[in-house]
Amino acid sequence: MEGALACRFIVDKIAASDTLRLNGGAGHGRPDRQFTGRCNVKVPVEITINGKSYSGEVEARQLLVHFIREEVGLTGTKVGCDTSQCGSCTVKLDGAATKACTVLTVQASGSEVTTIEGLADGSDLHPLQEAFWNKHGLQCGFCTPGMIIAADELLRKNPSPSRSEIRHGLEGNICRCTGYQNIVLAVEDAARSMGGA
Amino acid sequence: MFPAQTEYHRPNSVTEAVDLLASNEGAKVLAGGHSLIPLMKLRLVAPTVLVDIGRIEALKGIEATDGGLSIGALTTQATIAASDLVNERAPLLAEAAGMVGDPAVRNRGTIGGNISHSDPASDLPAVLTALGATLKVTGKGGDRSVGASDFATGLLENILGEDEILTSVSVSSIPSGAGSAYVKFAHPASRYAVIGVAAIVGVSDGRCSSASVVVGGVETTPTRASSVESALLGSDLSDEALDKAAAAVAGDFQGDAMSDIFASAEYRQAVAAVYVRRALAAAVSRAG
Amino acid sequence: MTTRIFGSGIRRREDPRLITGRASYTDDIKLPGMVHAAILRSPYAHATITSIDTSEAAGQPGVIAVYTGEDTDGVLNGLPCAWLIPNSDLKTPDHPAIAKDKVRYVGDAVAVVVAESRYQAEDALEFISVEYEPHDAVLNPKEATQDGAPQLHDDVPNNVAFTWAVAGGDAEAAFADADVTVSDTITLQRLIANPMEPRSAIAQWVSQTGDLTLWSTSQNPHIARFLTSVVTGVGEHKIRVIAPEVGGGFGSKIPFYADEAIAAFCSMQLGVPVKWTETRSENYLITTQGRDHIEEVEMAATSDGKITGLRTTVYAGLGAYLSTASPGVPTILHGLMYSGSYDIPNISGTVYGVFNNGTPVDAYRGAGRPEATMLIERLVDLMAAKLGMDAVEFRRMNLIPKFENGHDVATGLTYDSGDYHATLDICLNAADYSALREKQAKLREQGRYMGIGVSTYVEICGLGPSQVAGAVGFQGGLWESAIVRFHPTGKVNVMVGSSPHGQGEETTFAQIVAHEVGVDVDDVEIIHGDTDLTPMGWGTYGSRTTAVSGAAVTLATRKIKEKSKALAAHLLEAAAEDIEYEDGKFFVRGSPDQAKTIQDIALMANVAWDMPEGMEPGLEASAFYDPPNFTYPFGAHLAVVEVDPATGEIDLQKYYAVDDCGPQINPMIVEGQVHGGVVQGVGPALWEGVVYDDDGQLLTGTMLDYALPRADGFPDIHVQSNVTPSPHHPLGLKGVGEAGTIASTPTVYNAVMDALRPLGVTRIDMPFTPEKVWRAINSAQNGA
CATH class of the missing domain: 3.30.365.10 (Aldehyde oxidase/xanthine dehydrogenase, molybdopterin binding domain)
Incomplete structure (x- = not known):
């Protein structure tokens, strides 16, 4: 393997295969054959989101984040990238922090999802929300929903993390505004108010 | 960000899954989806049929076996990293599983999916090779077992047939008294391993009694560092001995090293020695 | 209580909607009857389009329309450049929203599909057939000016869009008389702004009333309305631009883009609301990037440490077309700042604005000033080393003394107020500079390579008097x-x-x-x-x-x-x-x-x-x-790094920022701006940088490849401030949004070079990735 490669080496590898003919190395290529799927292109799903059940028929290819945003209309969950790096779309899926852009809606059928809209208990903010507010842990706010959900999991697994553990625990979430420092302080503050040391 | 159309099937058993794979050309297995879906989002792959094995309970879980562990293919990296059993019997596997991607990725990503993707920059292939793991593969023709070192055949290529699924991974416990470590030079953007070194070092009477060292990320398949292992065996594991052994890794690469814009083949091979040294030091410090 | 509200770090009033997911960003908006656009983009950096066939795409499920550049003829005007710098022979080649005959960078729009859903629009893109005749591409802004380089625009010889000069004093004489000179070539690589919210636009045309509403991820909706009017021909009074919640911009949401024009065009053709949202990979191809400078720079000084002159030649890549403000960034916002915080009597600089086959370049956080600060601070360190002086002492000898009401610098600007020695002293005390130097000496004896980097900066902010805007060619007021x-x-x-x-x-x-x-x-x-x-x-x-x-x-x-x-x-x-x-x-x-x-x-x-x-x-x-003058915030930053010579890995261990932005309305928000700015400026020193191959293919095309700072790459940043009010502002305010980004790149750059000095390394191009550092060490050690 020689030369510098885009999208790590996978692009070249895939381009070399006949799975998809890349057109000049970027963007869209013309498919070798038209999709002729006959069955199960649309599939029934039933997903509980923030305690409320949603059911319907979706395309099998649909990403969970699109179901949450487009079909259910809960737009607090954001799309910040297309390679599963930024964490803006992080939700709780059956209790575990999950990048909703890397799960098909149909995979989540039968599961319980918690989004940022479901984190607060009624009008009482979740301690993490309160801490992000108090410590100025956000600026533009776009990464914040995913960041808070990721932090929630971090504190669930480690109720009194060190700053270094917080920084490592949030490595899957990118923020471009805050420089992370006040996010770290917010998580530390929330840990204290949630009973961690 | 918008995968191409696909058919979706959710088999209830491995047999059913294998039948679906056999009868649908171009079908892809969907487990945790954390290798496949990112490619589908960029339309770098567009499987016509998805066979979602994610609900097959028989493929989940970690069991103690005589002298080791058996891990179902659908077991997530987070589960492996947190497992007492894995931490006790194959601690470097737990350590490496805890370094894959990021916490959310580890919650969904599975050991089977990771291995089946045969991405040389992934953490687990090198670790399983170092552990001498056995991979169980199930297809139309029944089950077969493959050594971890024989599984990947090249970049994103492996021995899995069109109708086959990796169903479980068996590893032996590391030798009693041995220390092990996985150290990683993570790419700053992707967090994949530019270099990942798995090392298991047995110590007896102050000397190295066994050694298994494998380097990932440098070549298209994991590199067994036989020269390093030979240099270690019988040595006193002093700093000088570890220096010498680590430097020997240069002779273990097969001329198949990868380059990208972040790290050239030359750099990966040269710096691998430093990471081997770090892994050996960590493993030795944990021995006993 | 109310009298103390000014200066109080109260928590933000915008936060409740943001922390609960109730804020509405452009892509969150769903209008009745709204349809979705996806844009086919050129896979070539430089090519002639020989044919386009959209017929098959038009028949795909859910597809409402497919348009190419031809369809926009007579309907859409070209995208305007709004900063026409004078005395520079500026060329403004046509910039169609959808390419017609030629494409000039990977990502240039070639066709648009409008469909019931975005998935369907994406599906249909694959059925558009385009034939291209590829041409050679050029990316390096200096090489692009050489004879024989590929030519992007017929009427722009050697791809030079403008030549701009700045001069004060007599630089030639200063260099002729200099005791000591140093020179360097500094590359400021292209950067991707990466606001976490991708750009998005929804256009809603109501033909019955002639009203056009555009929801847009804009930093400046009024400018967007003005330019929407220019491009679509709809009167400004009939255009409403709404920038709802906007998820960061860092300059990349200033320009008016082809995509907004395309969304407006589609809605005007179809009479329904049309939404377009970029994917992140699309953002990397099309949303304006920053920097792209090659700077050939030299400094003159006396043997006792007084800077006497500065000369620069800068090749500034502009990308394939002029973006909204691009000519002003490497000139007015850059060249006029060559003095930095120093008393430099003789300055001469030339900037070539150069078209190259990359994404258009425009303002990115700091916009011109990081590029200026980098070259001065690098030269100051080099000169100090050449004179055998401590870099801080050398700075002290040359910093402009405290002034409260105006100080003229050689480039013609009048700084408003400054106390550069004070911020430097606060910073050095906070970091305990002399103890750091002692520690460094000890570690060097042990074969460890710790580096200490210092940078001072002053920036031009609070843009600016409108009269000056007019004088420098900005097509608007300020x-x-x-x-x-x-x-x-x-x-x-x-x-x-x-x-x-x-x-x-x-x-x-x-x-x-x-x-x-x-x-x-x-x-x-x-x-x-x-x-x-x-x-x-x-x-x-x-x-x-x-x-x-x-x-x-x-x-x-x-x-x-x-x-x-x-x-x-x-x-x-x-x-x-x-x-x-x-x-x-x-x-x-x-x-x-x-x-x-x-x-x-x-x-x-x-x-x-x-x-x-x-x-x-x-x-x-x-x-x-209308401000009577610009404001000039300033400060001093210090970083400590350790380099592992065996791998080239850099560990950023400490960071101190001392900034003076005048009185602070809300210190908590000021600190947040500094934190974010510092991290964004460390990015290009250590990780960030756009890489194209020789054909102009973007190799850092996704977040898997372009390395953004993450939480685990940083120590806690130590932030302090000083207060020097601006004499001409009603509250004394100066501004702080860009300070950290301007200061931190040279600070970390200097720290790494300081660490590597004993190893004989004299220059490395940013970003300082481990392999580059490792190679630099190896070649210095091998005497290469």
């Missing part, structure tokens, strides 16, 4: 306006023309109003981002929102106060000059118990039952603030 409206209950709405998107002015502007007239900060609501609801303003960029728009808010609020005094005098049956004001109360001097509160005044003014003769009802005021 004033801001505000309307302060008191309701009968004493609650307040403030409408501003600027458009904050994360900087917190919904809070700080409320603090200004509360500070000026004593209302509770929670009784003030700031309205921005909608051209139908807000007065004209030129936008949020260049660290100007608090400084310029905040001044307009201040002045409008002071008008409210004056009217309130007059009304209070009438109600208290006293002369206006006898009315005193304190904490939201107006009273006759000596009788504070007989006060009228601002709420009393607001009620009376609104019901107007008892107004003085000749006084208009209502309690509302507007102000237009």
